[in-house]
Amino acid sequence: MARQPLGQNFLIDKNIVRKIVRSAQLQPGETVLEIGPGRGILTEALLEASGLVIAIELDTALCGPLRETFGARSNFRLIEGDAVTFDYAQIPSPFLVVANLPYYVSTPLLFRLLEQGSRVDRMVLMLQGEVATRLAAAPGGRDYGVLSVAAQFRCDVRVAFKVPGSCFRPQPKVGSAVVALTPLGRPRVAVRDEGLFFKVVRGGFAHRRKALPNSLRDEGFEAVRTAAALDAAGIDPRRRAETLSIAEFAALTDALCAE
Numbered sequence: 001m002a003r004q005p006l007g008q009n010f011l012i013d014k015n016i017v018r019k020i021v022r023s024a025q026l027q028p029g030e031t032v033l034e035i036g037p038g039r040g041i042l043t044e045a046l047l048e049a050s051g052l053v054i055a056i057e058l059d060t061a062l063c064g065p066l067r068e069t070f071g072a073r074s075n076f077r078l079i080e081g082d083a084v085t086f087d088y089a090q091i092p093s094p095f096l097v098v099a100n101l102p103y104y105v106s107t108p109l110l111f112r113l114l115e116q117g118s119r120v121d122r123m124v125l126m127l128q129g130e131v132a133t134r135l136a137a138a139p140g141g142r143d144y145g146v147l148s149v150a151a152q153f154r155c156d157v158r159v160a161f162k163v164p165g166s167c168f169r170p171q172p173k174v175g176s177a178v179v180a181l182t183p184l185g186r187p188r189v190a191v192r193d194e195g196l197f198f199k200v201v202r203g204g205f206a207h208r209r210k211a212l213p214n215s216l217r218d219e220g221f222e223a224v225r226t227a228a229a230l231d232a233a234g235i236d237p238r239r240r241a242e243t244l245s246i247a248e249f250a251a252l253t254d255a256l257c258a259e
């Protein structure tokens with residue numbers, strides 16, 4: 001029985017599994033992290049194509065059968081635990097992440113994985129379609145937000161292909177897509193204080209219908225300093241966060257540092 005609260009929509013289509021593995025361009029010696037191996041349809045293909053597969057599964061009821069099926073393989077490790085709170089420093093780097101993610105926690109998982117920076121070589125992830133769109137969104141629309149900036153600041157993002165609901169059992173209630181994220185050697189734009197950069201991005205989008213200075217003020221940024229920094233960065237104070245490119249967020253952050 002699939003446990004819906006744990007986002008258990010199991011893949012049943014081996015063609016999609018092959019397409020995911022092909023998108024990951026796995027090499028024989030590589031280490032792959034799989035989040036949520038479930039019943040192991042993707043795990044099996046990953047074990048064939050890579051060096052070491054480390055799988056993290058939260059549902060203990062699935063861990064027994066996974067051990068029975070794959071336990072004898074020397075390149076399989078299973079961690080029973082929660083991938084949202086897992087300490088990824090335990091995984092030898094560099095590693096790849098290939099997974100059909102549990103959708104109910106896909107956003108916190110993405111932030112955790114993006115935090116790993118260059119320890120991750122590339123990621124190929126099945127996500128709900130809406131999250132895939134947000135990851136790849138350009139400035140100017142409602143899909144563009146903190147997740148888009150965080151992903152594109154660190155990675156090249158490509159929506160590889162869409163996956164119909166009929167490829168899962170049970171079928172998810174939302175559309176699905178596979179996204180490839182390739183971490184950049186260094187962030188897309190240089191910024192003096194990364195912590196402040198993300199505070200500015202989060203503050204800007206916290207009240208996304210408001211002009212940037214008002215949203216930032218409501219999030220505790222001093223109005224006079226924000227006004228001066230916007231001026232120094234050449235950003236019209238009437239603009240909203242969703243219109244700013246990553247380079248403009250960086251320019252605003254650097255101007256705030258200089259204030």
Ligand code: SAM
Nearest residue numbers: 009010011036037038057058059082083100102
């Ligand atoms: N990989 C399998 C497949 O493609 O058929 C299962 C994918 S299913 C969408 C998501 C899997 O993630 C389930 O096995 C679920 O139990 C597991 N899961 C849910 N929450 C988790 C968490 N916080 N940490 C690790 N695994 C989790």
